[in-house]
Amino acid sequence: MLAFELFMQGLVQGSIYALIAVGLTLVYGLLRILHVAHAGLFTLGGYIGVLVTNATGSLALALLTAMIAVGFVGMALYRFCYQPILDRPPYVALIASIGLFIAMEEIFRIIFGPYGLSYTAPPLQAPIILLGMNLKAAEILTMVGALILIGGLGVLAGRTRTGIAWRATVKDPQMAESFGIDIVKVRYLNFFIGSALAAAAGVMVALLNNLVEPTMGSVPSYKALAIIVLGGLGNVRGTLIASLALGVIESFGTIYLGFLLDRDAIAFAFLILVLMIRPQGLVGRSNG
Amino acid sequence: MLRLEAMSCGYGPFSAVAELTLQVAEGSVFALIGANGAGKSSTIMAIAGHVDLHGGSITFDGRNLSGVPARQRVRAGMGLVPEGRRLFSDLTVDENLTIGGYCRAAERTPENRARVLDLFPRLKERLDQAAGSLSGGEQQMLAMGRALMTEPRLLMIDEVSLGLMPKMVDVCYDVIRRLKDRGITILVVEQNTSRALEVADHVCVLESGRQVWQGTAAEARADSGLVEAYLGLAEAQ
Ligand SMILES: Nc1ncnc2c1ncn2[C@@H]1O[C@H](COP(=O)(O)OP(=O)(O)OP(=O)(O)O)[C@@H](O)[C@H]1O
Ligand SMILES: [Mg+2]
Numbered sequence: 001m002l003a004f005e006l007f008m009q010g011l012v013q014g015s016i017y018a019l020i021a022v023g024l025t026l027v028y029g030l031l032r033i034l035h036v037a038h039a040g041l042f043t044l045g046g047y048i049g050v051l052v053t054n055a056t057g058s059l060a061l062a063l064l065t066a067m068i069a070v071g072f073v074g075m076a077l078y079r080f081c082y083q084p085i086l087d088r089p090p091y092v093a094l095i096a097s098i099g100l101f102i103a104m105e106e107i108f109r110i111i112f113g114p115y116g117l118s119y120t121a122p123p124l125q126a127p128i129i130l131l132g133m134n135l136k137a138a139e140i141l142t143m144v145g146a147l148i149l150i151g152g153l154g155v156l157a158g159r160t161r162t163g164i165a166w167r168a169t170v171k172d173p174q175m176a177e178s179f180g181i182d183i184v185k186v187r188y189l190n191f192f193i194g195s196a197l198a199a200a201a202g203v204m205v206a207l208l209n210n211l212v213e214p215t216m217g218s219v220p221s222y223k224a225l226a227i228i229v230l231g232g233l234g235n236v237r238g239t240l241i242a243s244l245a246l247g248v249i250e251s252f253g254t255i256y257l258g259f260l261l262d263r264d265a266i267a268f269a270f271l272i273l274v275l276m277i278r279p280q281g282l283v284g285r286s287n288g
Numbered sequence: 289m290l291r292l293e294a295m296s297c298g299y300g301p302f303s304a305v306a307e308l309t310l311q312v313a314e315g316s317v318f319a320l321i322g323a324n325g326a327g328k329s330s331t332i333m334a335i336a337g338h339v340d341l342h343g344g345s346i347t348f349d350g351r352n353l354s355g356v357p358a359r360q361r362v363r364a365g366m367g368l369v370p371e372g373r374r375l376f377s378d379l380t381v382d383e384n385l386t387i388g389g390y391c392r393a394a395e396r397t398p399e400n401r402a403r404v405l406d407l408f409p410r411l412k413e414r415l416d417q418a419a420g421s422l423s424g425g426e427q428q429m430l431a432m433g434r435a436l437m438t439e440p441r442l443l444m445i446d447e448v449s450l451g452l453m454p455k456m457v458d459v460c461y462d463v464i465r466r467l468k469d470r471g472i473t474i475l476v477v478e479q480n481t482s483r484a485l486e487v488a489d490h491v492c493v494l495e496s497g498r499q500v501w502q503g504t505a506a507e508a509r510a511d512s513g514l515v516e517a518y519l520g521l522a523e524a525q
Pocket of ligand 1: 322323324328
């Protein structure tokens with residue numbers, strides 16, 4: 001029973017990693033940029049979630065507001081930070097992105113204070129007995145929410161004309177354009193969706209920890225980078241698998257190796273191990 | 289319908305084609321031939337809007353295309369089968385056709401797809417297969433089908449026969465003839481000169497980015513010196 005419970009906890013954490021890492025891998029697939037500042041959008045989502053919930057009492061409204069607002073902020077980041085340097089070598093964008101991430105953390109500190117914010121009346125804390133296990137409602141929401149959001153993304157990408165155009169653009173932007181696709185619009189869509197998913201993750205983490213703080217994006221930022229490498233850069237399916245795998249490994253690791261290593265150390269030991277055995281990532285192909 | 293006036297194009301400072309003048313008449317087949325590196329693909333990509341003009345002009349239906357982005361050129365009626373085909377390899381055959389029809393209203397896709405599958409029945413059984421898993425011949429069919437989904441009035445095909453077995457080449461040329469009968473204007477780049485001369489009305493020979501000969505296909509066939517000097521050379525590649 002303990003194993004099953006650990007597994008479920010791992011899936012909850014993995015769902016959060018997935019929501020963050022998918023946006024990162026989407027940006028990488030389209031623009032070959034390592035979008036470190038993505039984790040700043042995750043934090044921003046958390047702040048908006050707490051503030052709107054505290055102001056209105058509605059978590060649903062908070063989630064929606066966070067996703068839409070952060071989606072637009074993501075588009076603005078593309079427009080004002082990345083688009084002007086797209087034809088420079090990739091490290092230029094990487095450095096810009098790291099700088100942007102640090103700046104965002106400082107802005108959060110200045111605006112919201114260094115100690116973080118909490119829900120005045122934390123929603124969804126009631127325990128729910130599911131399959132004989134004690135889970136918080138917030139944890140179930142995290143898993144179900146991630147499933148719905150990522151499932152929705154799958155439907156968009158696989159079944160709609162826009163989604164097909166999106167994948168075609170990732171594969172060969174010049175050809176996509178020569179078939180009438182507006183690749184700049186595709187980039188905006190890409191940033192909107194990726195950022196909105198990160199914001200959703202931020203709201204959920206805020207809910208699980210009942211805390212948002214300026215630096216809450218730091219650990220996820222480098223973990224998500226490691227995850228997308230593990231998933232095969234740009235590969236959405238691989239990224240999802242890597243996220244869930246990492247969540248579960250961490251969950252078991254903290255129990256069985258916790259005396260030796262802390263949670264993050266276990267995660268990175270796992271990443272290093274996998275990359276030593278399979279440098280091409282868990283799923284293998286570099287694109288997909 | 290298509291007119292190049294002293295068109296020069298290239299990559300950054302590098303010039304690939306210099307002062308090329310040619311005119312493709314509505315409903316005709318125009319063949320662009322020459323050895324490797326002569327500038328054939330650059331010419332086609334300049335017409336499609338992917339290579340920068342260094343001088344001269346390109347007009348399509350009397351409209352000067354300078355400054356018109358590639359995605360508007362396809363809407364204006366230019367279909368492209370690029371060098372190397374460049375299919376969206378991890379998308380399915382059906383999805384590749386959908387992208388082909390992207391520049392037209394979604395409601396037109398089923399009708400256009402039916403027309404393409406009629407032309408290339410082999411693709412019908414492979415609709416859900418990834419484009420990258422098709423054979424070379426099937427990939428060429430899909431590349432042509434994808435271009436036809438754009439409802440082109442001018443179809444540009446870079447390398448019709450390259451890497452295909454003779455039977456496949458026959459299929460492709462057969463389709464080109466049928467498209468011509470439907471009134472589609474066609475610009476082909478071809479290494480296999482004799483095949484090109486069979487269907488072409490007009491021929492232009494490029495060498496090192498310059499035009500060295502231009503005339504009707506009948507003249508080209510009659511001019512044995514020309515065939516030896518340029519075409520034979522291209523054939524030997
Ligand atoms: N992307 C590019 N960047 C720089 N130079 C290029 C590029 N593509 C082609 N060139 C150069 O432009 C010239 C013309 O090339 P192009 O591909 O148009 O020739 P081609 O006639 O199509 O040859 P082939 O028969 O080999 O396909 C060549 O010298 C080539 O090296
Ligand atoms: Mg070529």
